[in-house]
Every structure is written in C-alpha cells, then in structure tokens.
Amino acid sequence: MATELHKLIGTSEEDDDEDMEMDVKEEDDDDEENGQKHIAAPVMVGVGGMATSSSNSQFQQHHQQELVSTPGGSTRRCRPLEEKERTKLRERHRRAITARILAGLRRHGNYNLRVRADINDVISALAREAGWVVLPDGTTFPSRSQAQRPAGGTPAVVTSSSSHMVSQQSPPASLRGVTSGYQSSVEYNAGRMKSIYMPGSSTYDLSSSVRSQTSPLVGDGGEHTESHPLVGSSMNAVGDKQILDQPQKLLERDFAGTSNVPVYVMLPLGVINMKCELVDPDGLLKQLRVLKSVNIDGVKVDCWWGIVEAHVPQEYNWNGYKRLFQMVRELKFKLQVVMSFHECGGNVGDDVCIPLPHWVAEIGRSNPDIFFTDKEGRRNPECLSWGIDKERVLRGRTAIEVYFDYMRSFRVEFNEFFEDDTISMIEVGLGPCGELRYPSCPVKHGWRYPGIGEFQCYDRYLLRSLRKAAEARGHSLWARGPDNAGSYNSRPHETGFFCDGGDYDGYYGRFFLKWYSQVLVDHGDRVLYLAKLAFERNRIAAKLPSIHWWYKTANHAAELTAGFYNSCNRDGYATIAAMIKKHGAALNFTCAEVQMLDQHGDFSEALADPEGLVWQVLNAAWDVGIPIASENALPCHDRVGYNKLLDNAKPMNDLDGRHFLSFTYLRLSPLLMESQNFMEFERFVKRMHGEAVLDLQV
Numbered sequence: 001m002a003t004e005l006h007k008l009i010g011t012s013e014e015d016d017d018e019d020m021e022m023d024v025k026e027e028d029d030d031d032e033e034n035g036q037k038h039i040a041a042p043v044m045v046g047v048g049g050m051a052t053s054s055s056n057s058q059f060q061q062h063h064q065q066e067l068v069s070t071p072g073g074s075t076r077r078c079r080p081l082e083e084k085e086r087t088k089l090r091e092r093h094r095r096a097i098t099a100r101i102l103a104g105l106r107r108h109g110n111y112n113l114r115v116r117a118d119i120n121d122v123i124s125a126l127a128r129e130a131g132w133v134v135l136p137d138g139t140t141f142p143s144r145s146q147a148q149r150p151a152g153g154t155p156a157v158v159t160s161s162s163s164h165m166v167s168q169q170s171p172p173a174s175l176r177g178v179t180s181g182y183q184s185s186v187e188y189n190a191g192r193m194k195s196i197y198m199p200g201s202s203t204y205d206l207s208s209s210v211r212s213q214t215s216p217l218v219g220d221g222g223e224h225t226e227s228h229p230l231v232g233s234s235m236n237a238v239g240d241k242q243i244l245d246q247p248q249k250l251l252e253r254d255f256a257g258t259s260n261v262p263v264y265v266m267l268p269l270g271v272i273n274m275k276c277e278l279v280d281p282d283g284l285l286k287q288l289r290v291l292k293s294v295n296i297d298g299v300k301v302d303c304w305w306g307i308v309e310a311h312v313p314q315e316y317n318w319n320g321y322k323r324l325f326q327m328v329r330e331l332k333f334k335l336q337v338v339m340s341f342h343e344c345g346g347n348v349g350d351d352v353c354i355p356l357p358h359w360v361a362e363i364g365r366s367n368p369d370i371f372f373t374d375k376e377g378r379r380n381p382e383c384l385s386w387g388i389d390k391e392r393v394l395r396g397r398t399a400i401e402v403y404f405d406y407m408r409s410f411r412v413e414f415n416e417f418f419e420d421d422t423i424s425m426i427e428v429g430l431g432p433c434g435e436l437r438y439p440s441c442p443v444k445h446g447w448r449y450p451g452i453g454e455f456q457c458y459d460r461y462l463l464r465s466l467r468k469a470a471e472a473r474g475h476s477l478w479a480r481g482p483d484n485a486g487s488y489n490s491r492p493h494e495t496g497f498f499c500d501g502g503d504y505d506g507y508y509g510r511f512f513l514k515w516y517s518q519v520l521v522d523h524g525d526r527v528l529y530l531a532k533l534a535f536e537r538n539r540i541a542a543k544l545p546s547i548h549w550w551y552k553t554a555n556h557a558a559e560l561t562a563g564f565y566n567s568c569n570r571d572g573y574a575t576i577a578a579m580i581k582k583h584g585a586a587l588n589f590t591c592a593e594v595q596m597l598d599q600h601g602d603f604s605e606a607l608a609d610p611e612g613l614v615w616q617v618l619n620a621a622w623d624v625g626i627p628i629a630s631e632n633a634l635p636c637h638d639r640v641g642y643n644k645l646l647d648n649a650k651p652m653n654d655l656d657g658r659h660f661l662s663f664t665y666l667r668l669s670p671l672l673m674e675s676q677n678f679m680e681f682e683r684f685v686k687r688m689h690g691e692a693v694l695d696l697q698v
Contacts, residue, residue, distance in 0.1 A: 127140060252696055260690050262661075264296065270351065274307055292333070329422045360384075386462070387460075440562045449606070478512065529583060550608070580621075587628050645663065645684070649663055
C-alpha cells in the first residue's frame with residue numbers, strides 16, 4: 001500500500017522538506033541579488049487608480065525597517081525566522097494539494113502522468129484533453145477541430161430556486177480563473193468518469209455570449225492583450241490595473257420548518273466479503289458512530305445474491321449480514337436493504353467485483369441464452385434475461401422462483417428486525433444495477449456516453465416471445481429486431497430506425513417498441529408481486545434509472561433501447577408508475593442531482609434534459625400517489641450540489657406540499673469523513689430534517 005501511495009503521489013515528506021529548504025534559500029538569494037529593487041517603494045493604487053500618500057509613507061517606513069546593510073555595500077531584506085517557517089508551511093500545503101490532484105488524475109482520469117509530474121505536465125494533459133496541441137517546448141495552439149468548433153458549444157449555466165448566483169450575466173464560477181483543484185464534486189466526478197459518460201467537447205470552452213461579457217486583460221500601458229478562455233475571464237480592469245474578480249454570493253432557500261425527509265447513508269459495496277463476513281467491523285462501527293452524531297436516520301446496504309447463495313442452490317449464508325444488522329440496531333438506526341440480483345463490477349462507481357452465483361455461471365456456460373444478448377450475439381452476464389422468468393432452466397426452477405426463494409429466506413432469517421421495525425424498506429432488484437431497465441449501455445461492450453445503446457432481445461427466449469407476439473399480430477415477418485438501429489455509440493440521426501421519420505414511428509417500429517417495453521413492465525410486475533408476498537406488510541420499492549441523453553429529440557433513442565417507450569407522442573413512465581402502484585411499492589429514482597452536470601458537461605451535443613426527465617418521472621409517480629425515495633447518482637460534497645438535492649426533495653412551488661419519502665446518500669467513504677466535507681453533509685442533513693442552520697445566505 002505504501003509503495004502504491006508513493007507511486008501515486010511521487011514525493012515523500014523528506015523530499016518535500018529538502019525542496020522547501022532550497023526554495024526558501026533561492027528566495028533569499030533572489031532578494032540579495034535584487035536588493036536595489038527592494039529599495040524602491042511601491043505605490044499603492046486605490047480603486048480609482050490614484051496613489052495615496054499616507055499609506056505610501058507608512059509602507060516606506062515599514063519597508064526600510066526590514067533593510068540591512070551587507071559588507072559589499074548593498075542592502076537586502078532580513079527575513080525573520082517566523083516568515084521562513086510560514087513560507088515552508090505554505091509550500092508544504094501547496095505540494096500536498098498538487099499531490100492530491102496528480103493522484104486523482106492518475107487514478108480516476110486515466111491521465112498518463114509521470115511519477116514526479118509537475119504543474120506543467122498537468123496543464124499539458126488537460127490542454128490535450130480539451131483538443132489543444134502542446135509541443136515539447138511549451139508552444140500551445142488549438143488543433144484544427146478545436147479551431148473550427150463553434151463558439152457557442154457550451155450550454156448556459158442552469159440555476160435552481162435554492163442555488164443561484166446574484167449576477168446571472170456573469171460566467172460560471174468554475175470558469176472564472178485558473179484553479180489547482182476541483183471546485184465541486186461534479187468537477188471531481190467529471191474527471192473520474194472520463195471516457196465513460198462525458199462527451200468529447202471540452203468543459204473549458206466558453207460560449208460567445210460569455211466571452212463577450214468578460215473583460216480582456218489590460219496591461220499597465222492600457223493595451224488589451226489577447227483574450228484567453230481560461231485567463232481572460234479571471235480578471236477585470238479598474239483604472240489601469242488588474243484586479244481579481246470577487247467570488248459570487250450563493251443564495252439559498254430556507255428549509256427551516258419544512259417537512260422532515262429521512263436521510264440514509266449507503267454503506268460501501270464491499271462491506272461484506274465473498275465469504276459473507278463483515279469487513280473491518282471496528283472501523284465501520286467508528287464511522288457509524290460519527291454518522292450518528294449528525295442524526296442521520298439510518299443506513300442502506302446491498303444483500304448480494306452472488307454472496308448469499310454463491311455455491312449451491314437454496315443454501316443461503318447470511319452470517320455477515322446478521323452481524324451487520326445487529327450493529328445497526330444497537331446504534332438505533334433504521335435499515336433499508338436492497339435485494340441485489342445483479343453482479344457488481346464494471347459500472348461507474350463499482351470498486352469491488354461480486355459476480356452472480358457460481359452455480360448460475362455454470363448453467364450459463366452450457367446455456368448462454370439465460371443472459372441478455374445483443375444483435376452481435378454478445379452475452380451480458382450482469383443479470384439474468386427476463387426471457388427465463390417462466391422457464392425452468394435454473395436447476396428445475398424459473399428465474400422468478402429463484403428470486404422469491406431468496407427473498408423468503410431473507411424474511412424468515414431476519415424476522416426480528418422486521419418485528420421491531422429496524423428494517424424500514426426493501427428495495428427489490430429488477431435488472432442491471434438493481435434498476436428496472438435493459439442493459440442497453442454496457443461499458444464492457446464498448447458503450448460510451450452519449451451513445452444510444454443497443455436493443456437486448458436476441459437470446460432465444462426473448463426471440464421466441466417476439467415471434468409469438470408477431471404471429472398474434474398477423475405479421476410473422478416482424479419476428480425480428482431492428483436491423484437499422486445502429487450500434488452502441490451511434491447517434492439517432494445516424495440510424496435509419498431512430499432518425500426523423502425513421503422506422504421507430506412506423507407500423508413495425510411501433511409494434512416492436514410496444515412489445516419490448518411490455519416485457520420490461522411484465523418482469524417488474526411479476527417480481528414485485530412475489531416480493532409483496534414475501535414481505536407482506538413491509539414497504540417495498542422499485543428503482544428506475546435516469547436515461548436523460550437524447551431526451552430532447554422526438555425519438556428518445558437511449559430511453560427506447562433501455563425499454564422505456566417514451567417517444568414524443570407517448571408517456572413511457574405512466575404505465576410503469578401504474579404497475580408499481582398496483583403492488584403498493586415506492587419508487588426510487590436515481591436522478592436527483594444529475595442536472596448539476598449541465599454546468600460542466602456539454603449536454604447540447606446529446607440533446608439531454610435531465611431536469612425535464614426528473615419532473616416527468618416525479619409527476620408520473622405523484623399523479624398515481626406513489627411515494628418517492630431518491631439517491632444521488634454522483635458523488636456530492638459541496639453546497640451547490642446539496643442545494644439541488646434539497647430542491648428536488650422538497651419542491652418549492654408544489655401546491656400539495658409533496659416531498660420525498662426518504663433520501664439515500666451515496667456513499668460512506670473516507671472522502672465523506674474529511675472535516676470540511678462532513679461539515680457540509682451535517683448541514684445538508686439538518687436542512688433535510690427541516691431544521692434551521694446558522695450560516696444560511698438568503
């Protein structure tokens with residue numbers, strides 16, 4: 001571990017101390033060589049550009065007290081020991097920040113930085129990522145594609161009712177000046193998810209409207225220097241001098257006295273190992289006690305099918321979960337549990353690998369059609385195909401019987417936790433990542449944002465279902481998947497199926513999409529029905545994803561391949577909401593804060609509208625009276641992100657006063673436990689609970 005940290009950071013404390021001593025010595029040498037320059041007293045410039053004599057004379061008197069003679073007749077400034085120590089501390093702090101930035105870029109951003117990379121390497125890597133050409137001597141210029149990019153490529157900043165800037169005409173805060181680190185968790189996550197979710201255009205590009213509102217650099221002579229998208233917006237001119245922009249004030253809603261929304265924290269994915277043992281119980285207990293100190297309501301945990309029923313069908317090992325649940329109950333926490341019938345690993349945020357049970361994998365080797373399959377015949381073992389819901393291919397059991405037996409075993413094993421209401425909700429896994437959707441965008445098969453994905457209906461069981469539906473319709477030739485729907489990374493207009501006037505809106509297209517989406521609804525209906533039987537009076541929930549790219553198109557291609565028939569003339573979520581309502585379940589929607597990416601990612605290319613999707617899904621659920629739980633889809637540690645979560649949890653203009661049933665924070669980690677991050681989290685919990693906070697800016 002120490003070796004890995006050394007490789008990531010690249011410097012040791014001893015090296016830092018030696019380098020800092022050299023830096024301090026070099027500063028003293030520079031002072032001695034340029035002693036004559038220190039004698040000239042600078043002129044203090046006021047707001048209007050005029051020198052103030054009183055402040056100038058005071059500065060000269062103070063400055064002369066620091067000058068001493070040298071044997072050579074020159075003068076130099078005497079640097080007190082305290083100032084040298086302060087310089088060392090500042091340098092150590094700067095180097096620590098640089099080390100964290102480099103480690104983060106290597107670990108999460110796939111940047112190929114050398115071990116002892118400096119700030120020049122970082123700037124070069126970021127510039128190349130943005131499409132610029134950087135020569136070895138430092139000469140930098142835009143590439144041909146960068147030079148031809150339209151000026152208005154970056155979307156405007158989206159503001160919400162609880163979090164907005166005073167000056168709406170100013171450029172985004174993240175673009176005002178050059179910083180050495182991320183200003184928010186979204187910028188951190190943008191680097192972390194590079195090449196998976198982020199589009200190709202640079203987040204540093206400024207639109208033409210923003211550039212026209214920023215002041216160019218002004219030199220002492222009053223000449224305008226060349227405007228630069230990174231530097232030009234960080235300074236404005238007052239008189240004949242340059243001054244840095246003041247940070248903009250963040251305005252917030254006051255949630256004091258509002259409804260209480262319980263806050264849960266998701267436990268780490270690997271809290272239980274593959275032997276079903278609790279990992280580091282002492283360390284976890286310490287973290288849970290810290291969470292208890294800020295009055296969170298409970299925790300949430302995955303119960304992995306691949307761990308509990310790993311080796312032999314219907315032999316369940318719940319030992320690690322028993323110890324965990326007992327610890328949670330002793331701390332008087334509530335508990336939400338996920339029945340996770342999918343594999344873990346390969347998706348964004350997965351830091352452990354938990355496959356499906358071994359006995360299922362053995363069946364899959366002899367019968368790969370139990371897994372979802374694309375048109376090229378590639379299998380996806382992330383979860384079982386819905387085509388085998390009623391097929392006895394799992395050692396004499398159907399897929400839904402396997403799910404029911406697992407849930408019933410859990411209910412019996414943890415009966416005491418249900419009886420004393422420690423377990424408050426069971427979320428039932430319905431597909432990949434536990435969400436009710438097809439695995440249409442698998443990273444392992446090459447998908448990258450904002451690709452439309454591919455239909456996943458080519459295993460023999462789903463093809464058989466499609467053939468029956470086509471024959472019942474009287475068109476046996478329709479017993480096939482679309483042959484012109486593109487590939488994982490296609491854009492809608494590049495395909496004959498999704499383009500304007502394409503086959504998706506023809507007779508065959510409407511038939512296929514209706515069948516494809518109905519398979520999804522039927523699967524959710526069957527599993528939730530059995531979950532209701534297993535858990536009786538206890539609350540259950542189903543999870544829906546946020547497929548927000550291409551939402552502004554007529555076809556909604558990415559939603560269609562995921563199983564949501566939500567084109568411009570259909571409401572694809574109303575049917576799902578009615579199905580969930582039938583079983584008395586709650587809806588867990590994972591897109592509570594994803595619109596924060598509007599400020600940093602170029603959504604215009606993907607015609608995405610995450611905020612519009614949020615409100616369509618929430619209204620579809622609230623219209624039929626479904627309670628809504630939610631969780632953050634991206635890491636969040638800053639106030640702006642928390643304000644957006646609060647806005648969705650407690651809509652300001654809702655006449656019925658509707659709000660979320662609960663909110664789950666993803667997830668417990670050392671980063672959350674850092675002092676500043678945890679203070680912001682504590683403040684967020686208070687506002688979710690409707691308590692007053694002292695530092696509110698309204």
